[in-house]
Amino acid sequence: MYKCSKESLGALLSAINEKYALYVPKKHGEGSVSSFEAYGDGENMYLSGITDRGIKELFFPQCEEIARFVTANGAFGVKETAVKSGYNVIFGARACDIKGLQTLDLVFLAEPEDRLYKSRREAGIVVSLSCGEPSETCFCTCFGVDPSKSGDIAAIGTDGAYYFEILTEKGRLLIPELSSVCKTTDDDIEAERDKIRAKAALMPAALAAKDLPDKKTDELFDLPVWDKLSAHCLGCGTCTYLCPTCQCYDIKDSKTADGAARCRFWDSCMYSDFTKMSAGQPRLTQKERYRQRFMHKLVYFKENQGIYGCVGCGRCVRKCPASAHMIKVIKELGKADERHT
Amino acid sequence: MQKQNGTELKNKAKQLLQNKTVDRVAGFCAGEFAYDPSPCVFYSAEEIEENMIYDCFCSPNFSKFLVKETKKPGRIAVFMKPCDTYSLNQLITEHKIDKDKIYIAGIGCDGMVDVFKLRNKTGSAILKASCDNGALTVKTPDGDMTFAFDEVLAERCLVCKSKKHVYYDELLCEPSFETDTGRFDKVEQIEKMSADARYEFFRSELSKCIRCNACRDACPACTCETCVFGESSSGAESRENANEFEEKLFHIIRAYHVAGRCTDCGECSRVCPQRIPLHLLNRKFILDINRFYGVYQAGETVGQIPPLTDKNESDPEV
Numbered sequence: 053m054y055k056c057s058k059e060s061l062g063a064l065l066s067a068i069n070e071k072y073a074l075y076v077p078k079k080h081g082e083g084s085v086s087s088f089e090a091y092g093d094g095e096n097m098y099l100s101g102i103t104d105r106g107i108k109e110l111f112f113p114q115c116e117e118i119a120r121f122v123t124a125n126g127a128f129g130v131k132e133t134a135v136k137s138g139y140n141v142i143f144g145a146r147a148c149d150i151k152g153l154q155t156l157d158l159v160f161l162a163e164p165e166d167r168l169y170k171s172r173r174e175a176g177i178v179v180s181l182s183c184g185e186p187s188e189t190c191f192c193t194c195f196g197v198d199p200s201k202s203g204d205i206a207a208i209g210t211d212g213a214y215y216f217e218i219l220t221e222k223g224r225l226l227i228p229e230l231s232s233v234c235k236t237t238d239d240d241i242e243a244e245r246d247k248i249r250a251k252a253a254l255m256p257a258a259l260a261a262k263d264l265p266d267k268k269t270d271e272l273f274d275l276p277v278w279d280k281l282s283a284h285c286l287g288c289g290t291c292t293y294l295c296p297t298c299q300c301y302d303i304k305d306s307k308t309a310d311g312a313a314r315c316r317f318w319d320s321c322m323y324s325d326f327t328k329m330s331a332g333q334p335r336l337t338q339k340e341r342y343r344q345r346f347m348h349k350l351v352y353f354k355e356n357q358g359i360y361g362c363v364g365c366g367r368c369v370r371k372c373p374a375s376a377h378m379i380k381v382i383k384e385l386g387k388a389d390e391r392h393t
Numbered sequence: 394m395q396k397q398n399g400t401e402l403k404n405k406a407k408q409l410l411q412n413k414t415v416d417r418v419a420g421f422c423a424g425e426f427a428y429d430p431s432p433c434v435f436y437s438a439e440e441i442e443e444n445m446i447y448d449c450f451c452s453p454n455f456s457k458f459l460v461k462e463t464k465k466p467g468r469i470a471v472f473m474k475p476c477d478t479y480s481l482n483q484l485i486t487e488h489k490i491d492k493d494k495i496y497i498a499g500i501g502c503d504g505m506v507d508v509f510k511l512r513n514k515t516g517s518a519i520l521k522a523s524c525d526n527g528a529l530t531v532k533t534p535d536g537d538m539t540f541a542f543d544e545v546l547a548e549r550c551l552v553c554k555s556k557k558h559v560y561y562d563e564l565l566c567e568p569s570f571e572t573d574t575g576r577f578d579k580v581e582q583i584e585k586m587s588a589d590a591r592y593e594f595f596r597s598e599l600s601k602c603i604r605c606n607a608c609r610d611a612c613p614a615c616t617c618e619t620c621v622f623g624e625s626s627s628g629a630e631s632r633e634n635a636n637e638f639e640e641k642l643f644h645i646i647r648a649y650h651v652a653g654r655c656t657d658c659g660e661c662s663r664v665c666p667q668r669i670p671l672h673l674l675n676r677k678f679i680l681d682i683n684r685f686y687g688v689y690q691a692g693e694t695v696g697q698i699p700p701l702t703d704k705n706e707s708d709p710e711v
């Protein structure tokens with residue numbers, strides 16, 4: 053394990069930034085939202101809380117070109133977007149967001165592998181930062197996330213210092229930078245970790261969601277409570293677009309000067325034309341769409357992949373303009389458990 | 394912060410059901426946290442007694458929701474703060490809402506809290522919050538904090554255009570007035586910028602947009618059954634801003650489409666997860682309309698003809 057003073061974090065990040073493309077959480081002033089950006093001059097870093105936008109977009113961007121079609125001299129050609137090589141570093145990721153990557157892996161790295169996602173995943177060295185200041189909307193602990201330890205390297209901030217523990221082979225790549233600024237240590241920080249875990253587990257959202265529905269599709273699908281829960285859903289894409297595990301996308305071709313570009317971009321099951329076919333959208337009303345999003349996270353994903361499709365980041369809880377969020381769903385489905393037994 | 398408290402609204406709601414003035418009442422149910430009440434429809438006095446609340450976090454504007462709600466049989470009562478009634482008038486004018494299906498009880502308003510602002514101030518978890526006597530008290534793991542309303546109010550409330558209800562069946566508060574709180578100040582500042590600086594200001598704000606469409610979906614002036622930006626055959630349905638042009642296209646088309654009908658209710662900026670000051674675009678249109686056609690407030694009365702759809706000899710373009 054490595055230890056450096058709080059003041060030398062800048063020196064460490066600058067050292068990393070010299071060798072790798074480095075992304076850190078930033079917030080530009082009180083009125084702005086926080087998100088991951090290039091380290092740049094290291095100004096405006098935001099390390100105290102979870103960011104408004106997560107790390108998903110560094111692996112699965114909202115919009116990306118996947119191929120180009122070109123016609124030149126009467127010949128037609130397809131050019132797939134080249135994958136980039138080399139590593140980059142993401143510092144300050146939260147454990148929930150990193151767990152989110154695990155859910156994306158189950159989708160994008162399953163056959164047929166998504167080459168663009170895979171290349172970014174292989175390139176990304178993720179340094180987590182422990183959550184000293186969880187939000188009332190945090191409920192990661194309900195999904196077995198450890199807010200004090202995650203990623204390729206786990207950084208933990210204590211009163212005077214940062215500790216870095218290397219957790220994976222990829223994490224070892226940063227040993228030169230770590231050794232240039234930090235000292236090795238065998239301090240025992242387990243007690244600090246326990247404090248962080250305990251604090252997160254006591255957040256109101258974590259307490260409210262501790263009984264996750266453990267029911268099958270059939271038992272939850274037709275519950276009347278979906279009407280009530282979805283009644284004021286606007287059908288916007290806020291919850292989907294901010295969610296670290298939402299992975300649906302659409303593909304669109306558009307004309308370019310010499311052919312066409314094929315882009316894929318995030319889609320949302322909350323939209324009225326999601327998976328629209330010639331016969332229409334299979335989920336006719338907002339109730340069905342709403343139910344899809346939450347059942348997917350809490351039931352289908354678990355049935356199909358073995359883990360929940362929610363990681364408890366609380367973003368949809370904070371940002372839903374109608375407050376029709378995950379905690380309310382979990383609680384209502386929990387009551388359904390009572391009704392059934 | 395609100396002029397009527399939850400108990401008064403509960404009693405009124407129960408009374409309206411019991412004396413059969415209405416069949417159901419729209420209001421707010423308590424949320425999971427201090428600041429996330431759900432819009433709810435109540436059918437019985439028991440439900441009202443058990444779940445209904447009203448406080449300084451009940452910000453959503455109920456007017457658009459009445460478009461769907463009034464297609465159902467029966468009459469619905471809604472408590473409305475002043476700004477909501479402007480949107481309502483506009484929707485009635487546009488024949489989107491049938492007056493006979495609604496019963497509006499006007500409630501006084503001292504403004505609603507902006508939770509994002511509040512979160513910036515507390516810097517830690519918001520465990521409880523309550524509004525009282527011009528201040529908001531928040532319980533956090535680091536102890537209690539108290540803020541003056543001005544520090545945590547939503548922008549739209551700091552520059553509230555009017556405390557007057559322009560539509561109601563019954564007023565639960567004292568009648569009040571239009572106010573001048575300088576809501577065009579920021580627009581005028583932007584007008585004074587150089588063209589390049591102004592372009593850069595909007596470019597940088599709009600570049601944050603994630604095209605979640607929440608602004609459109611919450612906007613009471615956006616009531617098209619199918620939006621051009623949600624219809625695949627339009628060729629402009631992209632969820633994502635594929636390029637900088639699309640990014641601006643969405644917002645500029647939207648601002649033009651609601652020009653003259655936007656009441657400046659502030660829902661767009663309230664719901665934007667990216668905190669884009671969308672109201673500035675709309676306010677610029679309002680200010681221009683005021684300058685060119687005389688002061689005009691959309692939603693002030695039912696049946697007004699907006700200057701942009703009206704033609705007069707005195708119009709500047711004639």
Ligand code: SF4
Pocket residue numbers: 284285286287288289290291292322371372373374375376377
């Ligand atoms: S649940 Fe909330 S954020 Fe999600 S689509 Fe509905 S209104 Fe939008």
Ligand code: SF4
Pocket residue numbers: 291294295296297298349361362363364365366367368369378
């Ligand atoms: S469903 Fe909501 S709380 Fe769960 S991971 Fe997605 S945004 Fe976070």
Ligand code: SF4
Pocket residue numbers: 474475476477502503504505549550551553554555556
């Ligand atoms: S804009 Fe005015 S009426 Fe509307 S919520 Fe704010 S203070 Fe109340």
Ligand code: SF4
Pocket residue numbers: 601602603604605606607608609664665666667668669671
């Ligand atoms: S609500 Fe904000 S982020 Fe969403 S589409 Fe509108 S401007 Fe863009």
